[in-house]
Every structure is written in structure tokens, then in C-alpha cells.
Amino acid sequence: MERSNPKGKPNSTVINASEGNDELNDDGVVNQEGSLLPNHSGLGEEEIPAIGMRFDSLHLAHEFYASYAKKLGFVTKVRNTNFDKMRKDTKIPINQSLHCTREGYRESRVKAATRSNRITTTRCKARMYVMLDRENECWVVSRVELRHSHPCSADKAVHYHEYPELTMHAKCVITDNDEAGIRPNKTYLALANEVGGSSNLSFSEKDVRNYITSNLRCSDDNADFNEMMNYFLRMKEINPNFFYAIDVDDANKFRSALWVDARCRASYEYYGDVVSFDTTYRRNRHGLPFASFVGVNHHGKSTLFGCALLGNEEIPSFEWVFTQWVRCIGTAPKGIITDQCKAMTGAIRKVLPDTVHRWCIWHIMKKTQFKLGGYARYGELSAMMNHIVYNSPSSESFEVDWAAFIKEFALGQNRWLADLYANRRKWVPIFFKSEFWAGMRSTQRSESMHAFYGGYLHCKSGLVQFVHEYDNVLGNKEQKELEDDAADSKGVIPCIGSTGIERQFQQEYTSNMFRNLQLEVRKKTDCVVRSTEQKGDTISIKVDEQKVFWGKPVYHTFIIQFDPLSRKSRCECNKFESVGILCCHILAIWSYYRVDTVSSCYVLPRWSKNVIRKHTYIKSSHDVARSNESHNLFRNLCSEFYNVAKEFVACEEEAAILRAVLLDAKSKLTDHRTLKVKTKGRPKGKRLGAELDKSIKKSMEKRKRKSQPDVVDLQTDNDCQGSVDNRFEDSTIWNSADGGGFMDLLNSFRHL
Incomplete structure (x- = not known):
């Protein structure tokens, strides 16, 4: 049966074979009893499949039918593809059938009571056949069936897992939020709120997670390590002062890594006197311990000096990390705080011999309940131990009080306390x-960094996520420091008194450190000068400070050496020497002797807000290579659109004009895209040798007709069981193994 195309469609002669009771309607579309014709009211004529439609490629035919299916509410699949049998080595497709996924019928072999998977097949006959037209070098729709055996719903189709449509905007938001450590469910809710609810999105939360897994994560360990190396190289390219070091074993496999940002290296010059190092965090899929070097900035807040991933927690690993870190920063710190790890202690003793090593007192004291909780008088025992450890005025008093503590609670046989006492010079504050320790007594500053990581990483996190979260930590710390600097430049904390000393520190110190000084100013009222004794040029003064212990007042006596001429003082509590803040005892003496100004030696530049520091002019490195060029271009365009929109959003008339301009620009860009030349080089009709190609093709067809004048070569479609005319057959195949070879080809021109 020969049919012509609908009006407005290119003409094509196609032979269709009917199946069973199927009938052909006027448009060449097969109708079936009991089938449903979808609602095409919202579609244009060019959007509905019809016989004779032509496509430049098979891919475009797929896209057309998939777009049609999505608009109506069903899913397509490739049911069958036939290839050119004359060219088996190249596998050139010559026809293909595209079906609704609910075609066919299958009975489950599993009993209904135990069956969990859905059966979706309903013998649906909706399909579209396309065939290759070699003469015109395009694909032609040879047969189409529009009716379905099931209802179609375009509203439900957007929720099919086959149609996850992540827009460019959604991909950019997902990428940015993932880099910022925002969880996928929060990202999905943010995208849903933009469009007025999840029902208006064309994707699900699972699609967001799948995009993150497939595009922003590394699937295997080798890719994870390679991506981490690429990150280091990109950071080095952005700022040559970025430092990284990789340790590999004899088999060239990753073992450890250390990296330090350029801003961190510059800040070490001002804050690198005391460092905390901790390795208690290991939440990654490789199980590698994560370590961080943390210091204290001029606001008394944590600042980062570098991070490391260790192959293990043995002495060689720690030695490698400390060696590379010192090579990066140039000089070793004066003091370092760690936990009680023996391997770490051995590595520090070897690599940092001149650095004072101190154990984290917090880790030790939190073990008290586990080690001593079984004693009947544990509450009283714990309170007394804390008082001795934290409030001993001198090393001698600590020795006496500790011995009394052991005797009071009969703890002489406790090995844990015996070991602590033997190593008391590594953790008791009085020693x-x-x-100078900048107020640090524990590794909790390092653990606060780890807590930041813990909010966004889990046991399956890869190395790439660690280094990207490192970017976030740096950016967060940099922003906080800039905000604190801006606040200090804007105003000052009011004084609680009228002394000149307090006003002097108010103008010099940052707000946070000035508040710490004000605490000592308040405690000055609890101090009483008891006696003075002249010793040469200095005066030895005894000051009693009142404290409350277990609800009862307790007095501690401190001796201060004071020089009336230079006005220099030294208290045996050594708060200024260890923390850098004047103690209440010295402030009480100065108030007693009416000292109104402080010598410059007591105003530490480390806490000053008037010092210009080089690292404040260096931005922390930020990786911008996670997104491809199209995403970056999209962000830039959106930024420009937002800047234009915010200027005219207040007026409805101006907003309407802007909307009209955008629609006009979209129309022009669409027209510009359609006018682009789809083929490279010259058009086919103007290429060199085009006439020769036509002559060869015509001669071959003529010779073929002479050899078989009464035979029509029909190509059988295995799927639709139809036949087409020989215009779709390949009549230009030339095989050099044939009898005449190239001479036969030349002789064929005689018949032209």
C-alpha cells in the first residue's frame, strides 16, 4: 500500500504491511481496537511523529521521539536495530525501531505473594520506525503507531526516573553547595523552594545525590589520589607559594600527604610560636588519620598552619610529616601540644629537638572518670585532683598537694596516676x-577544626572531599579574621574603669584580647596588698587573692617583684609570661603605686590591632576547576542578569520591558542557531569531484539494472515485516576483489 505524507511534510513513498486487525488511517497511522490515542492538543503538527519525517541523523530521530514521549507521558526504548550486511566491519545501521517501554507482555515466574518488582508491560504497540535514505543521506520515518494500550500522563512523566532533567542552574547550585559542605537534602529543598515546591521540579532528591556521586566524586581509589594530585597542581598554579608533599612507598603507592596554603605560610610568621597538632580524626573511606597544625591569631582564635593525611600513626609517618612541615614553614615552633601518643613523642624528639613538647591536659583529665570512676569517693576525688592540677601556685605546692591527694584517697597502687606523676612536667600547667603558650593548654583548637570537617564528611568521604573542605576551612577562618579586623577598626570596647592603663590597652589590643585583660581588671578587686619589702632597687610585694573553693573562700598568696624606677613587674603566677596578658596581681600593685602608663614591653605586638600583617593581603587558595567551562560561563551570565534585574525590579513597567527584551533576545539566538551550517567544509553540491561522484553512481545503477532488469531488490525489515522500494538499497558498493576491478569501473564510463 502506498501512502503520501501529510500536508506540509516532505513526500516519501513507503510501503507498510498491516498486522492482524490493524488498519491504516488516512495519515498512515495504525489503529487498534481498545487502544488509547494520547491527547495532542498541546502539541504542534511538527511535534507529532508522522510518516515521511526526515532527520539528519539517527540521534536526532531519537531526540525527537523522546521529546514527544516526554510531552505525552511515556518512556521510549530502542527495540531493534538492523545493520548493513554488506559492511559488517563498520556496523552501519540502516533501520531502527523505537518503542514504548510498556510494549510486550511478561508473566512473572515469582509467586505474587513474594513478588516485589513491578510488571510494567501491557502489550503496548506505540512505536516509530526510521530507515536510512542513502540517496538523500538522511533518516526517514517509515511507520508510526501513536495509540497506547495504557493511559499516558505528562504530569507523572516528570517523576519517571528515565526523565531526570537537571537544569544548568540546578547543576551549578548542586556543585556550589557540595563544595560548601551543604548536604544534598538541603540543596534539594533549596531548589524546591525556588520553584514553589518539589512537585514543580523535574528531578528528585535521588537525582541530586546521583549527580554528586557521578560527577563530583571519584569512583575508585586511584582516581581519588589522582584528583587530589590535580588539586595540588591547580593550587600551585594559582599561587606558587602553595606547598604540598606526597610520600609514596616502594611500589609507588600513596602513603602520606601534607599541604599548606600560601596564606597559612605567611601567617606563621606572626602566630607560629605555639602550635597544636592532633590526629584524632579519621573519617574517610581510606581510613587514613587526618592531622592539622593549628595556632592562635591576634584575636585569640584558631588559625590553620597546614593539614596532613597519614598512612599510619607510627614514628616514620610522623617524622615525615614534621620534616616536610618544617621544610615548608622554615623554622620550628617554640612549643607544640599533642596527645599522649608515644610515636608522636618519639618523632618530635627527633625532628623538633629544640621545641618544647606538651601533652594535652584535656585528653588526660577527661579520662579521670574512666580510670577512677569506680572509687566510692569519686566526686570528692575528682574535685580535689582538678584543684591541684589547675590551681597549684608553684611546682613545690603541686608536689606537696599531690602527695597528700594520693595518701588521702589511698591511690598509691594506681598505675595510671603513677605514670601521670612521672610525666608531670609534660602536662601539669605549673611546669x-x-x-609562652598563647593561652593554649590542649589540642581542642585542632579538634574544633576537626568538628568543622565532621559536619560535612563521613566514613565514605574521599580524599578529594578532604582537600575541598580544607578550602572551606581556610575561607571560613579568613572571613572571620577579616570580620574581626573590620570590627576593631570600627570601634572599641568600653572601659570598665577610668585608669590610664585600661585605656592604653583599649587602643592597642584587639577586642577579644582586651576583654581578657578586663577580666583581670575585675579580679583586681579580689586582691589585697599584704606587705612590702625593699630588696635593693626592687620591692618584693605579697598579694593575697581570694577565690571560692567548694563554697568557701580560699586565699592564695603571690609574690611580685616591682621596680619603681622602670615600673617593671614580675609575678610568680607568670600569667603574662605564659599567656601574654597582665595578671590581676600586677594590676593591683600598679594601682597601689599609682602607675598610669604601661611600658611597651607589656604591650605585645602579637595581640595588637595596629600591626600590619602581610598575610592579610594574601587570599586563601580556592579551587575553581570543579565546574566545566559551560557552568562557569552560566554563572557569569546569571550574575550579569541579576545585576540588571535588581535595577528594574521595583517598577512593573520596567520589569515588563526587560522581560520583553529577554524574550526577543532568546528568539534571535534561536534563529541564529538554526542558521548555522550543519556540515563542515563546502556544501555537498559544490565540493570538488561532486560531478564525478554522481557519474560513477549513475553508471553503477545503470549497469545493475541491465544485469537484473526484472528484479526488484527488497530490504526486509525484521521488526515491522514490511518492505520498501530499492531506493533505500546501497547501489554504490565497490569491491576491488570483483572480476573487472578498477578497469571495469573505467569501462563503465563508455555507457554514459
């Missing part, structure tokens, strides 16, 4: 009172 470090003459050394």
Missing part, C-alpha cells in the same frame, strides 16, 4: 608557667 610551663615560664614559657
Whole structure:
């Protein structure tokens, strides 16, 4: 049966074979009893499949039918593809059938009571056949069936897992939020709120997670390590002062890594006197311990000096990390705080021999309940131990009080307490009172960094996520420091008194450190000068400070050496030497002797807000290579659109004009895209040798007709069981193994 195309469609002669009771309507469309014709009211004529439609490629035919299916509410699949049998080595397709996924019928072999998977097949006959037209070098729709055996719903189709449509905007938001550590469910809710609810989105939360897994994560360990290396190289390219080091084993496999940002390296010059190092965090899929070097900035807040991933927690690993870190920063710190790890202690003793090593007192004291919780008088025992450890005024008093504590509670046989006492010079604060520690007594500053990571990483996180979260930590710390600097430049904290000393520190110190000084100013009222004794040029003064212990007042006596001429003072509590803040005892003496100004030696530049620091002019490195060029271009365009929109959003008339301009621009860009030349080089009709190609093709067809004048070569479609005329057959195949070879081809021109 020969049919012509609908009006407005290119003409094509196609032979269709009917199946069973199927009938052909006027448009060449097969009708079936009991089938449903979808509603095409919202579609244009060019959007509905019809016989004779032509496509430049098979891919375009797929896209057309898939777009049609999505608009109506069903899903397509490739049912069958036939290839050119004359060219088996190249596998050139010559026809293909596209079906509704609910075609066919299958009975489950599993009993209904135990069956969990859905059966979706309903013998649906909706399909579209396309065939290759070699003469015109395009694909032609040879047969189409529009009716379905099931209802179609375009509203439900947007929720089919076959149609996840992540827009460019959604992909950019997902990428940015993932880099910022925002969880996928929060990202999905944010995207849903933009469009007025989840029902208006064309994708689900699972699609968001799948996009993150497939595009922003590394699937295997090798890719994870390679991506981490690429990150280091990109950061090095952005700022040559970015430092990284990789340790590999004999088999060239990853073992450890250390990286330090350029801003961190510059800030170490000002804050690198004391460092905390901790390795308690290991939430990654490789199980590698994560370590961080943390210090204290001029606001008294944590600042980062570098991070490391260790192959293990043994001495060689720690030695490698400390060696590379010192090579990066140039000089070793004066003091370092760690936990009680023996391997770490051995590595520090070897690599940092001149650095004072201190154990984290917080880790030790939190073990008290586990080690001593079984004692009947544990509450009283714990309170007394805390008082001795934290409030001993001198090393001698600590020795006496500790011995009394052991005797009081009969703890002489406790090995844990015996070991602590043997190593008391590594963790008891009184033994470090003459050394500067910037107020640090534990590794909790490092653990606060780890807590930041813990909010966004889990046991399956890869190395790439660690280094990207490192970017976030740096950006967060940089922003906080800039905000604190801006706040200090804008105003000052009011004084609680009228002394000149407090006003002097108000103008010099940052707000946070000035508040710490004000605490000592308040405590000054609890101090009483008891006696003075002249010793040469200095005066030895005894000051009693009142404290409350277990609801009862307790007095501690401190001796201060004061020089009336230079107005220099030194207290045996050594708060200024260890923390850098004047103690209440010295402030009480100065108030007693009416000292109104402070010598410059007591105003530490480390806490000053008037010092210009080089690292504040260096931006922390940020990886911008996670997104492809199209995403970056999209962000830039959106930024420009937002800037234009915010200027005219207040007026409805101006907003309407802007909307009209955007629609006009979209129309022009669409027209510009359609006018682009789809083939490279010259058009086919103007290429060199085009006439020769036509002559060869015509001669071959003529010779073929002479050899078989009464035979029509029909190509059988295995799927639709129809036949087409020989215009779709390949009549230009030339095989050099034939009898005449190239000479036969030349002789064929005689018949032209």
C-alpha cells in the first residue's frame, strides 16, 4: 500500500504491511481496537511523529521521539536495530525501531505473594520506525503507531526516573553547595523552594545525590589520589607559594600527604610560636588519620598552619610529616601540644629537638572518670585532683598537694596516676608557667577544626572531599579574621574603669584580647596588698587573692617583684609570661603605686590591632576547576542578569520591558542557531569531484539494472515485516576483489 505524507511534510513513498486487525488511517497511522490515542492538543503538527519525517541523523530521530514521549507521558526504548550486511566491519545501521517501554507482555515466574518488582508491560504497540535514505543521506520515518494500550500522563512523566532533567542552574547550585559542605537534602529543598515546591521540579532528591556521586566524586581509589594530585597542581598554579608533599612507598603507592596554603605560610610568621597538632580524626573511606597544625591569631582564635593525611600513626609517618612541615614553614615552633601518643613523642624528639613538647591536659583529665570512676569517693576525688592540677601556685605546692591527694584517697597502687606523676612536667600547667603558650593548654583548637570537617564528611568521604573542605576551612577562618579586623577598626570596647592603663590597652589590643585583660581588671578587686619589702632597687610585694573553693573562700598568696624606677613587674603566677596578658596581681600593685602608663614591653605586638600583617593581603587558595567551562560561563551570565534585574525590579513597567527584551533576545539566538551550517567544509553540491561522484553512481545503477532488469531488490525489515522500494538499497558498493576491478569501473564510463 502506498501512502503520501501529510500536508506540509516532505513526500516519501513507503510501503507498510498491516498486522492482524490493524488498519491504516488516512495519515498512515495504525489503529487498534481498545487502544488509547494520547491527547495532542498541546502539541504542534511538527511535534507529532508522522510518516515521511526526515532527520539528519539517527540521534536526532531519537531526540525527537523522546521529546514527544516526554510531552505525552511515556518512556521510549530502542527495540531493534538492523545493520548493513554488506559492511559488517563498520556496523552501519540502516533501520531502527523505537518503542514504548510498556510494549510486550511478561508473566512473572515469582509467586505474587513474594513478588516485589513491578510488571510494567501491557502489550503496548506505540512505536516509530526510521530507515536510512542513502540517496538523500538522511533518516526517514517509515511507520508510526501513536495509540497506547495504557493511559499516558505528562504530569507523572516528570517523576519517571528515565526523565531526570537537571537544569544548568540546578547543576551549578548542586556543585556550589557540595563544595560548601551543604548536604544534598538541603540543596534539594533549596531548589524546591525556588520553584514553589518539589512537585514543580523535574528531578528528585535521588537525582541530586546521583549527580554528586557521578560527577563530583571519584569512583575508585586511584582516581581519588589522582584528583587530589590535580588539586595540588591547580593550587600551585594559582599561587606558587602553595606547598604540598606526597610520600609514596616502594611500589609507588600513596602513603602520606601534607599541604599548606600560601596564606597559612605567611601567617606563621606572626602566630607560629605555639602550635597544636592532633590526629584524632579519621573519617574517610581510606581510613587514613587526618592531622592539622593549628595556632592562635591576634584575636585569640584558631588559625590553620597546614593539614596532613597519614598512612599510619607510627614514628616514620610522623617524622615525615614534621620534616616536610618544617621544610615548608622554615623554622620550628617554640612549643607544640599533642596527645599522649608515644610515636608522636618519639618523632618530635627527633625532628623538633629544640621545641618544647606538651601533652594535652584535656585528653588526660577527661579520662579521670574512666580510670577512677569506680572509687566510692569519686566526686570528692575528682574535685580535689582538678584543684591541684589547675590551681597549684608553684611546682613545690603541686608536689606537696599531690602527695597528700594520693595518701588521702589511698591511690598509691594506681598505675595510671603513677605514670601521670612521672610525666608531670609534660602536662601539669605549673611546669610551663615560664614559657609562652598563647593561652593554649590542649589540642581542642585542632579538634574544633576537626568538628568543622565532621559536619560535612563521613566514613565514605574521599580524599578529594578532604582537600575541598580544607578550602572551606581556610575561607571560613579568613572571613572571620577579616570580620574581626573590620570590627576593631570600627570601634572599641568600653572601659570598665577610668585608669590610664585600661585605656592604653583599649587602643592597642584587639577586642577579644582586651576583654581578657578586663577580666583581670575585675579580679583586681579580689586582691589585697599584704606587705612590702625593699630588696635593693626592687620591692618584693605579697598579694593575697581570694577565690571560692567548694563554697568557701580560699586565699592564695603571690609574690611580685616591682621596680619603681622602670615600673617593671614580675609575678610568680607568670600569667603574662605564659599567656601574654597582665595578671590581676600586677594590676593591683600598679594601682597601689599609682602607675598610669604601661611600658611597651607589656604591650605585645602579637595581640595588637595596629600591626600590619602581610598575610592579610594574601587570599586563601580556592579551587575553581570543579565546574566545566559551560557552568562557569552560566554563572557569569546569571550574575550579569541579576545585576540588571535588581535595577528594574521595583517598577512593573520596567520589569515588563526587560522581560520583553529577554524574550526577543532568546528568539534571535534561536534563529541564529538554526542558521548555522550543519556540515563542515563546502556544501555537498559544490565540493570538488561532486560531478564525478554522481557519474560513477549513475553508471553503477545503470549497469545493475541491465544485469537484473526484472528484479526488484527488497530490504526486509525484521521488526515491522514490511518492505520498501530499492531506493533505500546501497547501489554504490565497490569491491576491488570483483572480476573487472578498477578497469571495469573505467569501462563503465563508455555507457554514459
